[in-house]
Amino acid sequence: MCxxxxxxxxxxxxxxxxxxxxxxxxxxxxxxxxESYRFYGDPSTIRQMGSMYNAMRNGRFPPANLKEExxxxxxxxxxxxxxxxxxxxxxRKANWVKPFSIIDFAAYDVAGEDVEEFVETGVTENRRVIxxxxxxxxxxxxxxxxxxxxxxxxxxxxxxxxxDKNGAVLxxxxxxxxxxxxxxxxxxxxxxxxxxxxxxxVIVLSKFDQIPSDVLTQLGLPPSPPAPSDHSGRERFxxxxxxxxxxxxxxxLKGGRLMGVNFDKSQFFFSWVQVAQVAGMDTSSKPAIERxxxxxxxxxxxxxxxxxxxxRELADRAPDDVEEGNQVPSR
Ligand SMILES: Nc1nc2c(ncn2[C@@H]2O[C@H](COP(=O)(O)OP(=O)(O)OP(=O)(O)O)[C@@H](O)[C@H]2O)c(=O)[nH]1
Ligand SMILES: [Mg+2]
Numbered sequence: 001m002c003x004x005x006x007x008x009x010x011x012x013x014x015x016x017x018x019x020x021x022x023x024x025x026x027x028x029x030x031x032x033x034x035e036s037y038r039f040y041g042d043p044s045t046i047r048q049m050g051s052m053y054n055a056m057r058n059g060r061f062p063p064a065n066l067k068e069e070x071x072x073x074x075x076x077x078x079x080x081x082x083x084x085x086x087x088x089x090x091x092r093k094a095n096w097v098k099p100f101s102i103i104d105f106a107a108y109d110v111a112g113e114d115v116e117e118f119v120e121t122g123v124t125e126n127r128r129v130i131x132x133x134x135x136x137x138x139x140x141x142x143x144x145x146x147x148x149x150x151x152x153x154x155x156x157x158x159x160x161x162x163x164d165k166n167g168a169v170l171x172x173x174x175x176x177x178x179x180x181x182x183x184x185x186x187x188x189x190x191x192x193x194x195x196x197x198x199x200x201x202v203i204v205l206s207k208f209d210q211i212p213s214d215v216l217t218q219l220g221l222p223p224s225p226p227a228p229s230d231h232s233g234r235e236r237f238x239x240x241x242x243x244x245x246x247x248x249x250x251x252x253l254k255g256g257r258l259m260g261v262n263f264d265k266s267q268f269f270f271s272w273v274q275v276a277q278v279a280g281m282d283t284s285s286k287p288a289i290e291r292x293x294x295x296x297x298x299x300x301x302x303x304x305x306x307x308x309x310x311x312r313e314l315a316d317r318a319p320d321d322v323e324e325g326n327q328v329p330s331r
Pocket of ligand 1: 008009010011012013014016017062063064065073113114165176206207208210272273275286
């Protein structure tokens with residue numbers, strides 16, 4: 001079973017996120033010369049993530065998933081363990097040292113409609129992807145900033161209210177599923193049961209470039225999120241956006257403990273790609289993605305690096321291989 005999963009509604013930016021994560025991991029691994037971070041994906045995953053990234057390197061957004069199309073993307077982040085990093089290289093490379101902590105990801109690049117249908121009906125039978133998603137411990141929510149509006153009437157406002165409600169239903173389903181599983185697997189509430197019912201929420205605010213700067217000014221926020229090293233500043237920034245635009249979802253992220261499911265502190269990351277300004281009034285076609293002189297996509301690389309580093313922190317909290325028994329202890 002894989003402990004990390006990625007969720008998001010229809011067209012919220014899941015595919016773009018996976019393509020950019022792949023771009024970031026490639027660049028980060030090469031920058032660090034593989035010393036303190038490694039990535040592994042099986043061939044079909046590398047093929048899919050590579051295609052997403054290549055589409056963007058060609059200046060295009062990757063195509064939308066068809067409803068029936070579901071693909072399983074599995075990859076691992078590996079981080080050398082603190083102690084083993086200090087050992088001489090010949091010992092570090094010996095098999096018995098087991099130098100890497102590993103986080104396993106299962107990202108289901110599933111069409112958003114499937115998630116929406118599940119939220120509407122609550123039925124998980126015959127929906128293997130949804131069943132798998134509900135089993136995860138580390139949950140990456142893709143939250144679409146283009147849904148944020150300061151209007152309080154009209155269709156944009158209704159759309160945002162719906163988005164918030166559906167996100168809340170998804171979170172509550174996840175908490176319920178975890179509570180049910182905990183009852184089944186650890187009726188005595190022992191140590192195993194406790195750590196199994198902790199959910200680590202990671203909120204990725206996608207399409208961050210779509211928030212008009214006057215909206216941020218109105219909220220008293222700076223035009224861009226504080227740097228990744230400013231943990232409390234980022235938390236305030238993310239919380240201000242969530243409480244203003246998606247209050248139902250955000251309230252539930254805190255309430256899980258009521259039913260025996262712990263939600264760890266939410267971590268926020270902000271994703272954007274630089275798009276070319278569309279000249280004239282033509283909004284029918286998708287904007288082109290901007291690239292630098294080497295043809296690399298201009299995107300929130302710092303944010304993706306911080307995202308990878310957060311998993312290093314989670315892996316460090318584990319007393320032993322995270323892979324084993326799938327356990328991550330609470331803070
Ligand atoms: N401006 C801007 N647009 C974005 C960004 N990310 C995604 N988009 C737009 O949103 C669309 C949907 O993104 P996808 O990544 O395909 O969304 P998805 O969640 O995979 O969608 P489905 O698989 O169809 O549910 C893209 O085709 C882009 O038009 C971003 O960072 N900035
Ligand atoms: Mg997609």
